[in-house]
Amino acid sequence: MTLDQLILAFITVVNISTPILLAATGELVVEKSGVLNLGVEGMMLCGAIAGFAVTFVAGDPSYADSAPWLAAAAPWLGVAAAALAGLLASLLFGFMTLTLGANQVATGLALVIFGTGISSLIGTAYVGIAIQSFDSVFPDALVNDPIGKLFFSYSPLVYFALLMVAAVGFFLNKTRAGLVLRAVGENDLSAHSIGYSVIGVRYLAVMFGGAMSGIAGAYFSMVITPLWAEKMTAGRGWIALALVVFAGWRSGRLLGGAYFFGLFMTLELYAKASGFSFLPSQFWASMPYLMAIIVLAAISARGRGGSEAPACLGKPFIPDA
Amino acid sequence: MRIWLEKRQAPSNVMQALTPVGAVLMTMIVGALIFWAIGYDGPRAVWDIFFTPILASYKWPDVATKAAPLILIALGLCLGNRAKIWNIGAEGQYVLGALGGASVAKYTQGATGGWIVPLMIVVGMAAGAAWAGIAAFLRNRFRVNEILSSLMLVYVALQLLNYLVTGPLKDPNGQNFPQTAPFTAAQRLPHDWFGWPFPPGLYLAFALALVFWLVMARSEYGLGIRIVGDAPRAARYGGYSQAGAVWSTLTISGAMAGLAGVLEAMTQSGQLNLGFPSGYGFTAIIVSFLGRLHPIGVVLAGLVLAISYVGGQVAQTTVHVPSATAGIFQGMMLFFILASDVLVRRRVRIEWGGAAKSAGSRA
Numbered sequence: 231m232t233l234d235q236l237i238l239a240f241i242t243v244v245n246i247s248t249p250i251l252l253a254a255t256g257e258l259v260v261e262k263s264g265v266l267n268l269g270v271e272g273m274m275l276c277g278a279i280a281g282f283a284v285t286f287v288a289g290d291p292s293y294a295d296s297a298p299w300l301a302a303a304a305p306w307l308g309v310a311a312a313a314l315a316g317l318l319a320s321l322l323f324g325f326m327t328l329t330l331g332a333n334q335v336a337t338g339l340a341l342v343i344f345g346t347g348i349s350s351l352i353g354t355a356y357v358g359i360a361i362q363s364f365d366s367v368f369p370d371a372l373v374n375d376p377i378g379k380l381f382f383s384y385s386p387l388v389y390f391a392l393l394m395v396a397a398v399g400f401f402l403n404k405t406r407a408g409l410v411l412r413a414v415g416e417n418d419l420s421a422h423s424i425g426y427s428v429i430g431v432r433y434l435a436v437m438f439g440g441a442m443s444g445i446a447g448a449y450f451s452m453v454i455t456p457l458w459a460e461k462m463t464a465g466r467g468w469i470a471l472a473l474v475v476f477a478g479w480r481s482g483r484l485l486g487g488a489y490f491f492g493l494f495m496t497l498e499l500y501a502k503a504s505g506f507s508f509l510p511s512q513f514w515a516s517m518p519y520l521m522a523i524i525v526l527a528a529i530s531a532r533g534r535g536g537s538e539a540p541a542c543l544g545k546p547f548i549p550d551a
Numbered sequence: 552m553r554i555w556l557e558k559r560q561a562p563s564n565v566m567q568a569l570t571p572v573g574a575v576l577m578t579m580i581v582g583a584l585i586f587w588a589i590g591y592d593g594p595r596a597v598w599d600i601f602f603t604p605i606l607a608s609y610k611w612p613d614v615a616t617k618a619a620p621l622i623l624i625a626l627g628l629c630l631g632n633r634a635k636i637w638n639i640g641a642e643g644q645y646v647l648g649a650l651g652g653a654s655v656a657k658y659t660q661g662a663t664g665g666w667i668v669p670l671m672i673v674v675g676m677a678a679g680a681a682w683a684g685i686a687a688f689l690r691n692r693f694r695v696n697e698i699l700s701s702l703m704l705v706y707v708a709l710q711l712l713n714y715l716v717t718g719p720l721k722d723p724n725g726q727n728f729p730q731t732a733p734f735t736a737a738q739r740l741p742h743d744w745f746g747w748p749f750p751p752g753l754y755l756a757f758a759l760a761l762v763f764w765l766v767m768a769r770s771e772y773g774l775g776i777r778i779v780g781d782a783p784r785a786a787r788y789g790g791y792s793q794a795g796a797v798w799s800t801l802t803i804s805g806a807m808a809g810l811a812g813v814l815e816a817m818t819q820s821g822q823l824n825l826g827f828p829s830g831y832g833f834t835a836i837i838v839s840f841l842g843r844l845h846p847i848g849v850v851l852a853g854l855v856l857a858i859s860y861v862g863g864q865v866a867q868t869t870v871h872v873p874s875a876t877a878g879i880f881q882g883m884m885l886f887f888i889l890a891s892d893v894l895v896r897r898r899v900r901i902e903w904g905g906a907a908k909s910a911g912s913r914a
Contacts, residue, residue: 268698322886331896332889335637335698336840340889343833344882350875351589460875465706472699510718516710519703523689526700531693 237380239496244388245454246499247492249274249446249463252391253470254477254484255398256442261474262402263435264415264542268338269323270443271467272345273316277444279349281312282451282458285361305364309387309448316444317437319345324436328429331546346461356458363456385453387445392485394442399481411435415540418547428547443467465519472522476529478538490525494518556897566895571841571848574887575601575855581887582880592870599869600862600880612748613861614854616819619752620645620811622853624835626756626763627807629844631800633767634780638801640686640701641808642832643708644679648809649816650712651678653720653731653823656738663737671738672813679809680802682708687801691794697801709828716823730824740818752814757850759807764846776800808832834860837885856881 260267285308293300323341326332364385366373372382402408413421414431422428450462477483494517501514579597587593604610624641631638652671659667689695722732767773775791842848863877
């Protein structure tokens with residue numbers, strides 16, 4: 231493997247792991263507040279179709295005369311719409327689990343089923359259409375430089391994801407609001423008794439997670455392949471959930487974990503393209519999921535797996551119960 | 552006027568039975584509104600989805616065909632869900648069951664005899680149980696969350712199916728199509744039983760619903776499962792093993808999903824191909840909740856969901872709703888049933904004026 235190929239492989243790993251990094255960063259905040267939202271996959275699909283549809287509509291060439299700025303802004307509007315779609319989907323989850331106290335596991339599953347259905351419904355109008363995605367943010371000289379492209383050739387969403395990991399780490403560990411959020415997740419009754427709104431904090435966390443999942447979904451339909459396809463997130467939302475466990479609920483470990491999974495997803499792509507024929511291609515396709523299982527086993531078996539999870543994770547908060 | 556929710560002393564049995572009906576009604580109303588809002592004939596779509604399959608008797612065999620696997624899988628899921636042990640990978644176990652049966656079929660191509668069908672069923676159930684057993688093993692040995700592991704195994708199972716039908720189990724005379732050899736007459740089960748055009752899985756599902764009901768309501772085992780779910784600490788003191796519940800609920804639900812899969816392969820498709828996975832494993836989760844985790848409720852809920860499947864296809868041809876419609880209705884149904892849980896645990900109180908005097912009762 232030459233240096234060039236190595237650099238290309240690295241770029242693929244970064245690109246392919248970005249959506250699970252985005253979704254897992256959001257889900258980390260949700261779980262830190264004590265809520266388990268399994269609906270990541272559904273929220274991602276809502277974001278994927280919303281981002282695609284809005285980018286397509288805003289990028290319509292017929293606006294070129296009246297609003298020439300719109301073509302360049304279209305993908306950004308798409309991302310905003312994706313975040314909004316994910317957020318709305320998460321509000322549905324929030325209302326069910328936080329206001330009505332419904333079971334979080336089952337409600338998360340309902341969100342996956344519903345999100346899959348609604349995205350397919352809206353998406354029927356957009357099958358077989360291509361969209362104009364982001365232009366590169368850096369000058370061409372840097373993007374095409376053999377070494378420079380290692381750092382400068384990505385979609386803006388990749389840099390956004392890295393920024394958000396750092397921001398969430400700072401928020402959770404260095405700010406007062408982050409401390410309150412962790413307190414709500416570790417001991418909801420105590421946080422409630424000293425006057426914090428447990429439900430309010432959890433609503434905000436769930437909404438943040440929804441928006442991040444929505445953007446993660448948009449990465450599929452706007453960056454990886456600028457096309458819409460039903461169920462195009464292909465289970466990556468579940469990998470994002472595993473990534474949060476893998477990272478031991480610590481933001482600092484999300485990045486390494488995402489690239490670890492990204493490595494196996496890249497192997498799958500290479501296997502499809504060049505055929506690592508010593509093993510069947512289906513083996514490589516199942517690798518990310520197999521690795522997720524193995525990694526979960528290794529992490530959980532260290533004995534700290536249980537204690538690293540927020541103590542109130544998945545438990546409904548009903549003050550008068 | 553003030554409206555608030557008051558905690559009930561004990562969960563309401565009336566609401567327990569009424570809320571699923573309400574959830575289905577709400578799904579119909581909201582579904583009609585959504586489809587009307589996006590430009591379809593919403594009321595007609597709802598009529599076709601929920602009532603046409605009941606009124607048109609020629610649709611009954613279709614409904615029965617869909618209901619059989621849904622009820623079989625959901626019966627197994629009830630056990631685990633009662634114990635708050637979540638098997639959401641039934642779809643994978645369903646595929647493994649069919650693969651188990653197809654493996655037997657490959658080696659019995661030339662054979663005849665009444666032993667082949669039972670052997671296929673047993674191997675299919677064992678394969679489903681073993682696949683779910685992986686999640687049970689990982690949970691008990693390594694404390695891996697069974698929600699994630701069972702779900703991940705679905706994706707692995709789909710790749711395994713893909714590998715087997717394009718490789719070891721591929722039909723040698725199938726012109727290289729990714730499919731197994733068609734099952735022989737000795738490897739199939741007929742569609743018609745007792746003079747009705749309903750698949751054998753349906754009768755089996757009814758019979759097993761009674762068995763599950765007896766086990767859950769009347770046996771020591773059923774009691775243990777419920778205690779593990781409702782009061783894990785009490786279960787520990789009472790000698791009910793959490794690990795045992797994990798093993799038994801996951802493998803039993805895996806075996807039921809495997810049974811559904813192998814029966815589907817033997818009575819419907821008659822071979823396996825890439826189109827075999829149908830989402831029954833996920834829909835069965837809805838069935839188990841809509842049926843209130845009660846075996847008899849599951850039978851009714853399975854019929855409702857089967858009707859919505861068949862009706863969804865009707866509505867596709869009559870009012871041209873897209874194929875995703877059934878999924879939206881199913882998702883909504885699960886939302887409404889979960890939301891209505893609040894009425895089982897709480898009661899709505901409405902006070903007309905003079906709120907001050909009973910404000911204390913709010914706490």
